[in-house]
Amino acid sequence: MAIRFFITGTDTDIGKTVASSQLIRGFSNCGHKTLGMKPIASGCMLSGDILVNSDVESHRLASNVEADIELINPYRFAPAVSPHLAARDANVEISLPHLLECAQQLSQMADVLVIEGAGGWYAPISEQYTIADLATELAAPVIVVVGMRLGCLNHAQLTIDAISQRGLVIAGWIANRVDPAFKRYEDNLAYLKQRIAAPLLAELEYDDNALNMALNTSSIELLITNHAS
Ligand SMILES: Nc1ncnc2c1ncn2[C@@H]1O[C@H](COP(=O)(O)OP(=O)(O)OP(=O)(O)O)[C@@H](O)[C@H]1O
Numbered sequence: 001m002a003i004r005f006f007i008t009g010t011d012t013d014i015g016k017t018v019a020s021s022q023l024i025r026g027f028s029n030c031g032h033k034t035l036g037m038k039p040i041a042s043g044c045m046l047s048g049d050i051l052v053n054s055d056v057e058s059h060r061l062a063s064n065v066e067a068d069i070e071l072i073n074p075y076r077f078a079p080a081v082s083p084h085l086a087a088r089d090a091n092v093e094i095s096l097p098h099l100l101e102c103a104q105q106l107s108q109m110a111d112v113l114v115i116e117g118a119g120g121w122y123a124p125i126s127e128q129y130t131i132a133d134l135a136t137e138l139a140a141p142v143i144v145v146v147g148m149r150l151g152c153l154n155h156a157q158l159t160i161d162a163i164s165q166r167g168l169v170i171a172g173w174i175a176n177r178v179d180p181a182f183k184r185y186e187d188n189l190a191y192l193k194q195r196i197a198a199p200l201l202a203e204l205e206y207d208d209n210a211l212n213m214a215l216n217t218s219s220i221e222l223l224i225t226n227h228a229s
């Protein structure tokens with residue numbers, strides 16, 4: 001049964017896919033059979049008659065295990081809008097039990113399963129549920145990606161508090177330099193380090209090649225040591 005990690009972030013477009021890909025590649029490079037999962041993707045492109053999502057393709061490139069798209073990305077929608085709107089427009093009801101079943105099947109095919117949310121912690125996936133509900137049902141340790149830009153101190157604290165309210169373990173956080181022009185980076189990082197009890201797993205530089213890198217081995221080993229059952 002795989003060790004699972006749920007990847008969330010301070011917002012949409014702050015580097016969850018970059019961080020997830022680096023995590024998947026890091027686990028793979030350390031010899032762990034590793035799969036990515038993107039339960040719900042809005043913002044897909046048509047390739048022939050199949051909807052494809054760039055997050056899923058990035059995960060696949062980093063992974064050393066193959067799995068069916070219906071398991072790794074069960075819900076795919078073309079419009080780049082909130083998942084609850086994309087699903088409503090497509091007349092699809094996103095089923096939490098179905099997503100849990102897909103995660104369960106993937107967990108039997110790998111040692112590590114890296115599950116990327118959509119948007120931030122409270123991004124809606126239906127009228128009733130948000131990403132927080134999905135993560136809570138999955139009961140996986142959470143890794144928080146902080147997009148290091150102005151506003152991140154507030155967004156990071158809100159996210160950390162909301163995850164803790166669910167009783168979920170925060171396995172660590174990643175500082176992603178998504179904005180190379182962000183002023184006072186070091187001071188902001190120091191503030192966050194003081195307030196987030198979980199380990200800082202990595203600082204990701206702003207780099208055009210960030211998607212193709214691997215997370216540092218020491219953090220990969222820490223995650224395995226702390227979360228292997
Ligand atoms: N460290 C970085 N260096 C350079 N570019 C980055 C970095 N992190 C993220 N980006 C770029 O910022 C954009 C958003 O990143 P990413 O797709 O990982 O966000 P996301 O949080 O996964 O968004 P979504 O909510 O849509 O899944 C992408 O174009 C990505 O290449």
Ligand SMILES: C[C@H](N)[C@H](N)CCCCCC(=O)O
Nearest residue numbers: 012042043080081082119123
């Ligand atoms: C389309 C985008 N890239 C993401 N896949 C979905 C972001 C949902 C954000 C919802 C919200 O908080 O307003």
Ligand SMILES: [Mg+2]
Nearest residue numbers: 016017055116
């Ligand atoms: Mg993404």
